[in-house]
Amino acid sequence: MKKYIVMFVCILIIAGGCDMRIQEENRKPSEMKLDELPEAPAFKDDFTRGFLQSAEPVREGYYPFLSESESFTMDFPEEMKVEYRSHFASSDNERETVEIRNVEKNRNVHVHSFMQYYRSMGTAEDSMRMMSASADKDLNFKKIETAYENQYLDVAEFQYDENNHTILAIVWNEAGQQIQISLMARCLDSEEMDRCEPLTKEDREKIMEQFKSIELILPEND
Secondary structure: OHHHHHHHHHHHHHHHHHHHHHHHHOOOHHHOOHHHOOOOHHHHOHHHHOOEOOOOOOEOOEEEEEOOOOOEEEEEEOOEEEOOOOOEEOOOOOEEEEEEEEOOOOOOEEEEEEEEEEOOOOOHHHHHHHHHHHHOOOOOOEEEOOOOOOEEEEEEEEEEEOOEEEEEEEEEEOOOOEEEEEEEEEEOOHHHHHHOOOOOHHHHHHHHHHHHHOEEOOOOOO
């Protein structure tokens, strides 16, 4: 009998150790100490850290992000942060505003984007017309392929001048969910304006990959 008790206690110790190890591996960045996290601006900002779901990258330089309303996920760039002052999430999770900006001090280009999530919105065509009117431009939105079934991405670009580049995008699905994105890149140093390119080809490719990583999450009752 004593032998079986000892065996049972050993099993409990092993199981407990496994459970603790699983809990340790599943900790979110907001539950970790700063010295356990990557040396990246996104993890140094308390507010941004609350959206990040893991300290393990989904791909180089990008980490898993979940919106406060739990309405969408995306790959979040390590050099950016979420603005606390402009963030908004409605109590019923019908709407959410996320503003993202770069925090690197040594860059001559400032990039920031506004993401407006809507649980139920009109057609994507209506939103494209509205965004065109807001920009006072006749914009040509182009469809971009994504990996998600029944989800779509439309993108338009324009420049107010050679030092300011804007990308407008709509992520939407047939359930009526929509994210309207306005991204602006502008040169900062007036002394180097002639040599400044607000959005390089490489930067643009990275932005498109981030937009393509956005995945809308259907509410449980849908």
